[in-house]
Structure formats: structure tokens, C-alpha cells
Amino acid sequence: MPRALITGITGQDGLYLAELLLSKGYEVFGLIRGQNNPKYELVSKTVPGVKLLTGDLTDVSSLVRVLGIAQPDEIYNLGAISFVAYSWENASMTSDVTGKGVLNILEATRLYAGDDVSKVRFYQASSSEMFGKVQQVPQKEETLLWPRSPYGVAKVFGHYMTINYRESYGMHASSGILFNHESPRRGPEFVTRKVSQAVARIKLGLQDEIVLGNLDAKRDWGFAGDYVEAMWLMLQQPEADDYVISTGETHSIEELLEAAFAAAGLEDWRRYVRQDPRFMRPAEVDLLIGDATKAQRVLGWKPKVSFNELVTMMVESDLVEQRLLAK
Secondary structure, three states: OOEEEEEOOOOHHHHHHHHHHHHOOOEEEEEEOOOOOOOHHHHHHHOOOOEEEEOOOOOHHHHHHHHHHHOOOEEEEOOOOOOHHHHHHOHHHHHHHHHHHHHHHHHHHHHHHOOOHHHOEEEEEEEHHHOOOOOOOOEOOOOOOOOOOHHHHHHHHHHHHHHHHHHHHOOEEEEEEEOOEEOOOOOOOOHHHHHHHHHHHHHOOOOOOEEEOOOOOEEOOEEHHHHHHHHHHHOOOOOOOEEEEOOOOOEEHHHHHHHHHHHOOOOOHHHOEEEOHHHOOOOOOOEOOEOOHHHHHHHOOOOOOOHHHHHHHHHHHHHHHHHHHHO
């Protein structure tokens, strides 16, 4: 039975990945920060087969201890402070967790593997936010990175550190440069879930409007459940490498709103939407669209869920949740 350790187990990617690995017969361990973590119960309920271990990406000694207990064949480093807007409010903590945390888990992995670097395979969750002020459309693995947020800068550090450990120590360490991927499990602070949740509440008469920032920004949105399969496929390859994971389609926030309100049977979304400068980024990333040709060719991976299917899935899930909460 293969063994896997997932950091960031409490996020949407961690939950979907845990479900995938359990379905493939893995023994799965999840890293969780603090004994009283409010999401402990969520993970235990959603993926009861996962064994949870306490540790901290900012503490190498705790990571070495966790690896000694889990003894993983595969490590998926999904842990990060991943809300871009928050990264401006707390750039230092974002750098420590999202950036230096990658170095810590890589070093703990190297120490755990010892002389046998093939003992464990490592996955790093890189991000399309690394492209920032895009220098090429669509973005590929070789596209120059130009991050425009503390989060993006921290992800660039982690991305290059993963490459450095692969080239310096011969580690099987791969990075997935994942473009925006969403699901009903996405946190409500993210724009896609903020929209789907608000649309459900507007449909049910629980709120009147949704307040957003830039409606012109465009993103390449896919389904998180599809994207975790790509993570697993990377670690099944004989050689480690870096891959862009994306749908190759771009949609604006306006298109997201149109699809979400349509999914709820509401017309003319503009009646319900108000813009507020407070939700504008200091340095906006205007157009992200990925070229996943390499992943399709080498991994045999393609997204299965379309943009409209994803938005409909999220709105329908939030309609169910909000009806229950309103009772």
C-alpha cells in the first residue's frame, strides 16, 4: 500500500486529492496546524480515512517528525496562505508560509530520504499567479515569471527552490503550475465562491446585492477535482518535471456573473452587482490563460468539467447549503 502525506489537507485541493488517493488504495496522512484547528472536524468528516498529524510548515523539526511517522512514498505540498488579497495585508507571514515553507518541507524531505533520494516523490503546488504581469499569451512552462502580489512572489520562491532541490540533489520533485481551479469547497473569500454564494442568497431572498472589484479581470478557471488528478499523474512519471495545468480558456468576472445568475434562473445580473474600489488589487493581474499542451502530451491529462458546468455546480451546491442554513 503506497503512503502519501498531504500538507494543506484542509483546503479544497487537499480534500479532493485525499479522496483520489484513498480511492487508489493509498494510506493517506494529512498535515494540520495546531490541535484545535477549526477545520479538523471538516477533514475528519469529509475524508475519514485520512490520518491527521500536527505540524507546521514554518518549523522544520516538526516536519521531520511528521515524515518519520508517516514514512510517505509521495509528498504533496499544498499548504500555503493562498488568498491573494490577504497577502498584501500580511506579506511577511505569506512569505514565511507560502515561500519559506516550501524550503522547509523540501529540506525535511531531503533529510528523511537520506542517501536514497528516490525513496520519496515530491509535488509542489505552484501557481499561475507567478506569471502576474504576463509576458506571453498563453502562458507556458518557459514563460518569464513576473509576480504582482506577495503571494505570487512567495510562490515563485517555492517554485525555483523545488527546481533547485531537483537539480542539486536529484530529488524527484515536480511543480504543477496550476491556473485558477474552483469547486463548491472553495472558501467564500475567493471571488468564484463569493459569487456563487451571493447568487444563491439573492435567489432565496436572503440578500440584495453582491459587491465586487474589477469585473474585467480574466482568468483560466477549471475544476479542482480535475486538477488534483494532474498532481498525482506528475508523481507517477519516471522523471520529475514542471507542468502548466489549465483549461486553455479565459473568462472575465462579468462572464462568471452571467453564468452564475443564469444557473440560478436570474436575469440581468447588473441589477444585483455593485463595484467598490476596496476590492481592487494594488497591482492587478489582468489576463491569465494557460497552455497545458505538455501535460496533455506527457501526462495524458485533460480537464473534464467545463466552465459553465463548474459555475452551475457551485451555484447549485450553495443553493442547497443556503436553504439549510435559512431553516
